[in-house]
Amino acid sequence: MRLSALLHEQTILLRLQARSKEEVLECLIATLPATGLVRNLSEVRRIIFERENRMTTCIGGGVALPHGKTRAVIAPVAALATLEPPMMMDAPDERPVEVVFLLVGQEDNVGAHLRLLSRISRLMSNASFRMHLLQAQSPQDVLELFEQAEALHESHL
Helix, strand or coil, rough: CCHEEEECCEEEEEEECCCCCCHHHHHHHHHHHCCEEEHHHHHHHHHHHCCCCHHHEEECCCCCCCCCECCCCCCCCEEEEEEEEEECCCCCCCCCCEEEEEEEECCHHHHHHHHHHHHHHHHHHHHHHHHHHHHHCCHHHHHHHHHHHHHHHHHCC
16 A cells, blocks of 8 residues: 555645644644544554554654554554654654654554554655655645655665
């Protein structure tokens, strides 16, 4: 499954101005029902905050990847925010977070969830991709960036 297929224009928040990590997560979670794939939003919220409270999901390089698995979604769902200004969120490299990619997978499909996390992590580790993401002017620009990056990666396989 492509990341560009998981994201929707309604689940992409550009230049989000939030006061806390919790506010960022709440804003992203609130976009998910627009996908039509969420059975129970309060359960999604619970698993995301539970995972985040166990250990930071910041992966460094200005990126956070909050995630969780639950039966509260019909299929994997995702949301993305660019933050303006960037925010300190307990990143291992102590850099402020600029991009937050939220992934909610299905509890009974761990393999797919791990593959998606790996793909997100690989894309987000590309400084050029992150720079283009931060310069995106619209959710459509973000979707096109993901589509181009995934097509390029697939052509090299």
